[in-house]
Amino acid sequence: MAFVVVDDYQHRGAATLLLQHLVRLARSLGIRELLALVLEDNREMLEVLENSALPLQQGLEDGVRRVVLSLEAAS
DSSP, X not given: OOOOOOGXXXXXXXXXXHHHHXXXXXXXXXXXXXXXXXXXXXXXXXXXXXXXXXXXXXXXETTEEEEEEEOOSOO
């Protein structure tokens, strides 16, 4: 997954809303996991994913965090 939020709308919850919508849509299509590749220094996006209340697994390689969100948990 990838989100791009124009500067004027950053830090206002746009990425959180996009993630919530994507999760609802993915679940309706039977998708069980979402994969995000996030640069390690992008703390804001990592916080959005960590605060999603979804079970997640993380790994780090070459400065890129691999975050797998499970969509099988109760919504």
